[in-house]
Amino acid sequence: MDTFVAPALSYSLLSPILIVLGGAVLAVLVEAFVSRLIRPVAQLSITLGTLVLSLAQVFRIRHASSLTAAMGSVAIDGPAILLQGSILVIAILGVFLIADQEHFTGLAAAIPGSSEEREAVKSGEKVTEVYPLTLFAVAGMLLFPIANDLITLFVALEVLSLPLYLMAGLSRHRRLLSQEAALKYFLLGAFSSAFFLFGAAFLYGYSGSVSLAGIHDAIESSPGNIVLLLIGMSFLSVGLLFKVSAVPFHAWTPDVYQGAPTPVTAFMAAATKVAGFGAMLRIFYTAFENSYWDWRPLLTVIAIITMLFGAIVAIAQRDIKRMLAYSSIAHAGFLITGILALNKSGLDATIFYLFAYGIATIGAFGIVTLVRDSSGEVTDLNRWAGLGKRSPFIATVFATLLLAFAGIPLTSGFIGKFTIFSAAFESGNKAVVVVGVLSSAIAAYFYIRVIVLMFFSDPVEDGTSVVIPSFLTRVTVIASFAVTIFLGVFPTPLLNFISSTATFLR
Amino acid sequence: MNSANWLTSLGVLPLLGAVLISVLPKANDLLVKRVALATTLVVAGTAIAMATQFQRDNVNFQFVETHSWIPSLGINYAVGVDGIALVLILLSVLLAPIVVLAGWNEAVGGRWSVKTFYVLMLVLETMMIGVFASTDVFLFYVFFEAMLVPVYFLIGGYGTGARSAAAVKFLIYSLFGGLLMLASIIALYVLSGEQGGHTFDINALAHLHMSSMTQNVLFIGFFIAFAIKAPVWPFHTWLPDAAEAATPGTSVLLLGVLDKVGTFGMIRYCLTLFPHATKTFTPVILVLAVISIIYGAFLAIGQTDFKRLIAFTSISHFGFIMMGIFAMTSQGHSGATLYMFNHGFSTAALFLVAGWMSSRRGSSRIADFGGLQRVTPVMAWVFFFAGMSSLALPGLSSFVSEFLVLVGTYTRYPVAAVIGAFGIVLAALYILIPVQRALHGPVTEGNEHLLDLNLREKVAIAPVIAVILFLGFYPSPLLRVINPAAAHSIAQAGYSDPLPSIDKAGK
Numbered sequence A: 001m002d003t004f005v006a007p008a009l010s011y012s013l014l015s016p017i018l019i020v021l022g023g024a025v026l027a028v029l030v031e032a033f034v035s036r037l038i039r040p041v042a043q044l045s046i047t048l049g050t051l052v053l054s055l056a057q058v059f060r061i062r063h064a065s066s067l068t069a070a071m072g073s074v075a076i077d078g079p080a081i082l083l084q085g086s087i088l089v090i091a092i093l094g095v096f097l098i099a100d101q102e103h104f105t106g107l108a109a110a111i112p113g114s115s116e117e118r119e120a121v122k123s124g125e126k127v128t129e130v131y132p133l134t135l136f137a138v139a140g141m142l143l144f145p146i147a148n149d150l151i152t153l154f155v156a157l158e159v160l161s162l163p164l165y166l167m168a169g170l171s172r173h174r175r176l177l178s179q180e181a182a183l184k185y186f187l188l189g190a191f192s193s194a195f196f197l198f199g200a201a202f203l204y205g206y207s208g209s210v211s212l213a214g215i216h217d218a219i220e221s222s223p224g225n226i227v228l229l230l231i232g233m234s235f236l237s238v239g240l241l242f243k244v245s246a247v248p249f250h251a252w253t254p255d256v257y258q259g260a261p262t263p264v265t266a267f268m269a270a271a272t273k274v275a276g277f278g279a280m281l282r283i284f285y286t287a288f289e290n291s292y293w294d295w296r297p298l299l300t301v302i303a304i305i306t307m308l309f310g311a312i313v314a315i316a317q318r319d320i321k322r323m324l325a326y327s328s329i330a331h332a333g334f335l336i337t338g339i340l341a342l343n344k345s346g347l348d349a350t351i352f353y354l355f356a357y358g359i360a361t362i363g364a365f366g367i368v369t370l371v372r373d374s375s376g377e378v379t380d381l382n383r384w385a386g387l388g389k390r391s392p393f394i395a396t397v398f399a400t401l402l403l404a405f406a407g408i409p410l411t412s413g414f415i416g417k418f419t420i421f422s423a424a425f426e427s428g429n430k431a432v433v434v435v436g437v438l439s440s441a442i443a444a445y446f447y448i449r450v451i452v453l454m455f456f457s458d459p460v461e462d463g464t465s466v467v468i469p470s471f472l473t474r475v476t477v478i479a480s481f482a483v484t485i486f487l488g489v490f491p492t493p494l495l496n497f498i499s500s501t502a503t504f505l506r
Numbered sequence B: 001m002n003s004a005n006w007l008t009s010l011g012v013l014p015l016l017g018a019v020l021i022s023v024l025p026k027a028n029d030l031l032v033k034r035v036a037l038a039t040t041l042v043v044a045g046t047a048i049a050m051a052t053q054f055q056r057d058n059v060n061f062q063f064v065e066t067h068s069w070i071p072s073l074g075i076n077y078a079v080g081v082d083g084i085a086l087v088l089i090l091l092s093v094l095l096a097p098i099v100v101l102a103g104w105n106e107a108v109g110g111r112w113s114v115k116t117f118y119v120l121m122l123v124l125e126t127m128m129i130g131v132f133a134s135t136d137v138f139l140f141y142v143f144f145e146a147m148l149v150p151v152y153f154l155i156g157g158y159g160t161g162a163r164s165a166a167a168v169k170f171l172i173y174s175l176f177g178g179l180l181m182l183a184s185i186i187a188l189y190v191l192s193g194e195q196g197g198h199t200f201d202i203n204a205l206a207h208l209h210m211s212s213m214t215q216n217v218l219f220i221g222f223f224i225a226f227a228i229k230a231p232v233w234p235f236h237t238w239l240p241d242a243a244e245a246a247t248p249g250t251s252v253l254l255l256g257v258l259d260k261v262g263t264f265g266m267i268r269y270c271l272t273l274f275p276h277a278t279k280t281f282t283p284v285i286l287v288l289a290v291i292s293i294i295y296g297a298f299l300a301i302g303q304t305d306f307k308r309l310i311a312f313t314s315i316s317h318f319g320f321i322m323m324g325i326f327a328m329t330s331q332g333h334s335g336a337t338l339y340m341f342n343h344g345f346s347t348a349a350l351f352l353v354a355g356w357m358s359s360r361r362g363s364s365r366i367a368d369f370g371g372l373q374r375v376t377p378v379m380a381w382v383f384f385f386a387g388m389s390s391l392a393l394p395g396l397s398s399f400v401s402e403f404l405v406l407v408g409t410y411t412r413y414p415v416a417a418v419i420g421a422f423g424i425v426l427a428a429l430y431i432l433i434p435v436q437r438a439l440h441g442p443v444t445e446g447n448e449h450l451l452d453l454n455l456r457e458k459v460a461i462a463p464v465i466a467v468i469l470f471l472g473f474y475p476s477p478l479l480r481v482i483n484p485a486a487a488h489s490i491a492q493a494g495y496s497d498p499l500p501s502i503d504k505a506g507k
Helices: A011-033 A039-060 A078-098 A115-123 A130-146 A150-168 A175-207 A212-221 A226-243 A252-259 A262-287 A289-315 A320-341 A344-368 A392-406 A412-426 A430-456 A471-489 A492-501 B003-022 B029-052 B083-102 B114-133 B137-146 B148-158 B163-194 B212-229 B238-245 B248-273 B275-302 B306-326 B330-361 B377-390 B397-410 B414-439 B455-473 B476-492
Strands: A371-373 B062-070 B075-081
Touching: A011 A039, A011 A130, A039 A078, A039 A130, A078 A130, A078 A262, A078 A344, A078 A471, A078 A492, A130 A150, A130 A262, A150 A175, A150 A226, A150 A262, A175 A212, A175 A226, A175 A252, A212 A262, A212 A289, A226 A262, A226 A289, A252 A262, A252 A320, A262 A289, A262 A320, A262 A344, A289 A320, A289 A430, A320 A344, A320 A412, A320 A430, A344 A392, A344 A412, A344 A471, A344 A492, A392 A412, A392 A430, A392 A471, A412 A430, A412 A471, A412 B163, A430 B148, A430 B163, A492 B062, B003 B029, B003 B062, B003 B075, B003 B083, B003 B114, B029 B083, B029 B114, B075 B083, B075 B114, B075 B137, B083 B114, B083 B248, B083 B330, B083 B455, B083 B476, B114 B137, B114 B148, B114 B248, B137 B148, B137 B163, B137 B248, B148 B163, B148 B248, B163 B212, B163 B238, B212 B248, B212 B275, B238 B248, B238 B306, B248 B275, B248 B306, B248 B330, B248 B476, B275 B306, B275 B414, B306 B330, B306 B397, B306 B414, B330 B377, B330 B397, B330 B455, B330 B476, B377 B397, B377 B414, B377 B455, B397 B414, B397 B455
Parallel strands: none
Antiparallel strands: B062 B075
């Protein structure tokens, strides 16, 4: 009885995560032992190398499917591969933006306005701790959507969240705002983690198991007290809905998006959404599948208020980052629609939407990093006036990405919206589709307003200009633009690939 | 040229022109304009050549072409035309060169270069052809929405006055309608999936089984989108603003062609896909149509600005077109389609002359003109002629279509036809009052030295006048194309013409 059984791990299936974790540890060592001068280059190469290697590994195991890769704690299946691939692609593009050190403070530990900080600025030091932090966050994100029991889910949630809290506080300009954002994110995130854990405990109490399959079986045979299940499900959902910034758990989003360094915002907005919704998909499609009469009404209400709230409040925003934050809230609502569908087309559509939205988001924030004046980024929308005249190319790309967010045909956003709404309609949830369409119309208004500002307003002479993008930023922006258009015109390869591989393993 | 790819070639030609223009040097405006004109002429020629191949008595889609586009969603690149679509494509491609030639200098002074203007214009031409040619509902929707983008930039970038506000209003209204239609399209997609495979093919969708409730709801989604586009009271408020702000050329395309997408959509999509709902809603729609006729005409009388006046006359005319469509008689339908074509030309004439007048005078307020008849006789006569065409003077093309619409409506809905006929009386007012104020009487201050039409402008307007006159006396070439298609669409919606009957009371 007391014999110890060594866990059997399938290293090749876990390798995408292990590679990233290994890279992260290596990056920490580099941070500690390598000379300051070559650190930026070394860190960037380690980070990119790790991510590319991991992506290659994901590609290599793309047809794998296994529930026993880590003693039943993780499920490697179609959705897992697709979501991990999306996260890695987004992370690589995100690191391209992070590589522009201009956005990060020289000494994160210094109190804003203190003499240490001034010295750090004067010495021109560059911090590189953001790279290992990014890698740890990516590792958590890779684990989150494949975790197959509640404990692993919680560990993944923390691994992805903690680095993000720190990264949000690294902004070079407007330090106080950035630190405030980090603190808010941390406190609210800690709350939501507690809710998640609490929910997990109740679910264990109900089913006697922490594995998603165990919960699924328990619901099917309905042994225990349904109240435990209901409390468990709702608290677990609170934790998840917080991460994907659904109303009413969205309050952190605008502040954190605004305060965090823009490259971090880009990475966070895109990749966290993929990871969070990936996990939600797995939990709701596998564990809670049979109790959908219990969670569907509430989640429908949340989807509806999230779509409407995000779209309506975004209209009032005067800051481009806050506007994009509210737009991301509205998109969270659209994505919940896909979870509500609870059918194969809903699963396919959500995965497609996540990828398309993530790529477009990275590009949009990438452009935000380029609009600057002498004191840093300019995020006040009024000062974006006339951008189309000053830099027509950047403005055109940004307008295209906004049109994709608005769901105009021939962009990836349209195909995403079409597939996700038709999946919801197919499941009989017509109210959500109607509200979704209406809030798309509302949302179109503020996207178009930005286009008006850029193209139809005369430039203000206040020193706002678009800096020449670095090579890597340029790659990100152009890749995001190209993918957005390509997926709008030829979505077939990706749609086919998703629909042929995306099946949850239970 | 292979007969199978007429429509694709027609759609690609303007795009090729746009690509060619975009690589031309920015400084050489003249070359850009010449290439744009040449492109639109080639397109018009190709379209006429295509029209000669059209088999008039065949009511199926012709020049059909189908390629798989997004097979996983059942979406095809499928094009084809019936008589109605063919006429509207002809209208679009014939107006395009006229607009380019007439508005030779209207791109100057815009926010962006002349080059961009013509690139947008040609892209728009492709989309206009595409929207009428698609036989796949998804493809139609893509063109329907995507064509908002060039129009938006044409209004906002090259218009006058409150151009960006007008452009935004136009876009928001259209997007809102488009999204409602999208909801209906999604429903069709799901229903088709439940009944044997996802498809967007219009012929296949016409055979879907739907409960009458479903039909009604989906019909409303489509109808509101088209009613905004057309525009019908009470969805019309964007049109006067857009028409006032846009350049005359853009306005011609906006009122002459783009708005026809609304009425065309009603025939092609509302009637074909939802025959039962059409029956249910016909009374309501006829009321809206009659209100549009009268309301548009009254407001036109009260306008002080030429461009707004023309916009309101169009609202009145679109009321006639809708009345003709929903009267559900073959005369009404033929009349409505012919009306769409004729309205395109008479609005083009009005708008182009109004544009020339206002660019010479620097104002489009009616009160700023007076006595033009003496100063610029040719321009004044052309305006007078355009006005007569707009009020449907017998002998001009609009008369034929208006008469057909009223006859067609009267046989089934006499009350609507009678009230609608008052629109003709009001038309005389809204045309003759500005004609009197601007053209006749003493030459008012500021108008003494206006220049008359130059050769380019005369060349541009001559074909418009010729078409209006020719079709006024001899409309059969078009009617022979339209009639079979109109009769077919009536039959498809489950109607037949009411038979003439002898009054039973006289027995």
